Amino acid sequence: MEQSKRQTLARIAGDIRAGILRGVxxxxxxHPGGxxxxxxxxxxxxxxxxSVDPENPKWEGRDRFVLSKGHCAPALYATLANKGFFPVEELDTLRKIDxxxxxxxxxxxxxxxxxxxxSLGLGISSACGMALTAKHKGEPWRVYTVVGDGESEEGQVWxxxxxxxxxxLDNLCAVIDWNGLQIDGPVTEVMNPTPHDEKLRAFGWNVVMADAHDFDSLEAAFAAARACKGKPTAIIARSVKGKGVSFMENKCEWHGTAPKEEQYRQAMAELGQEV
Ligand SMILES: Cc1ncc(C[n+]2csc(CCOP(=O)(O)OP(=O)(O)O)c2C)c(N)n1
Ligand SMILES: [Mg+2]
Incomplete structure (x- = not known):
């Protein structure tokens, strides 16, 4: 990947992190951590x-996305706002009445x-239904979903x-956000769903490993997913829960806790963002 593209994407990821923090x-x-x-x-x-169009969100030919780990809505909202689906300022209204x-x-x-x-476990099933619909219709659009590693303890995921x-469903790509933590502890201690790679391969999936914070690694993983025919692809993406904010990184406590004012200011300063 060209350096300029990597820098642009890193700037956008920084803006998305700022949007997440603003909201919560x-x-x-x-839920800031995940x-x-x-x-x-x-x-x-x-x-x-x-392929999506912020001017025409319901465009029939768009690729579909399902945030199976729906509690991480702040990330989806910050992404959609930065993409132009609605104003970034609206992120401040997260969870407010009306x-x-x-x-x-x-x-x-x-x-x-x-x-x-x-409701964890359901989103990936919806994504499967969408992908099957595209197959039946002979449509070229693809379906992407992001599943939590704790979420993968749900039977419905399997x-x-x-x-x-x-x-x-080779038009389906499921990213497993492998941050190692769920709501109240390490995933492997609560109910160990690993090894995801061997299990998913045994289920008949194409499995690709990636570094969730490295754009070159993500580029290669998504390209491998596109190239694979006859099987769905899972990208097992190694990540850090709370990534980018020093005191939130790898801390279960930040799964579902909002920062107080001083913590918010520190977090935004670490990201180089205006409060
Ligand atoms: C069916 C269901 N059970 C329980 C919950 C409550 N819950 C919300 S987040 C969470 C933990 C999810 O862990 P993980 O998938 O690893 O999320 P991440 O680390 O990405 O935040 C739980 C148990 C839920 N939303 N849905
Ligand atoms: Mg997790």
Whole structure:
């Protein structure tokens, strides 16, 4: 990847992190940890990989995205706002009464949201249904979903994995955000879903490993997903929960806690962002 492109994407990921923090700070609630861990993934998807049109969010030919780990809505909202689906200032209304940006994504109210989500395990199944629809219709658009590693403890995720391989959904790409933590502890201690790579291969998936914070690694992974025919692809993306804010990194406590004013100021300063 050219250095200028890498720099542009890094700047956008920084803006997305700032948008996440703005939202949860003003809401005084929400989920910063798992939102920050997918900033580069969301950046790469919406600014390089997917065909979408902010002027026409319901365009039939668009690629679809399902945030299966719906609690990380702040990341999706910050991405959509920076892409131009709605004003960045609206991020300050996160979780407020009468705001359309509620704690979990709502496809009926928010431009650019293709599927409502929040109940873990369901989103990847919706993504499978969308991908099968595209196959039936002979449409070229692709479907992307981001699944949490804690979420992958849900049985329904594995039912979806079986379904996607059975129907040879090579237009489906599931990114597993492997940040190692879920709501109350390390994923491997709560209910160990690893090794994802061996299990998904056994289910019939193409599996690609990636560094979730490295755009070159993401570029290679998404290219490998596109190139694979006859199988769905899982990108297992190694990430850091709370990435970019020193005191949030790898801390379960920041799964669903909003920063206080001083912490917010410090976090924004670390990101080089205006408060
Ligand atoms: C079916 C269901 N059970 C429980 C929850 C509550 N919950 C919200 S986030 C979370 C942990 C998710 O962990 P992970 O998927 O690793 O998310 P991340 O680390 O990316 O934030 C849980 C249990 C939920 N949203 N849905
Ligand atoms: Mg996790």
């Amino acid at each position: 700070y003003h809401a005084a609630s929400g 939102s920050l861990s997918i900033a580069e993934i969301m950046t790469y998807l919406y600014f390089e990989e997917m 705001s359309r940006l509620q704690g979990h994504p709502d496809m009926k109210g928010i431009p650019g949201v293709d599927m409502s989500s929040g 039912e979806a994995a079986m379904f996607a391989a059975h129907y040879k």
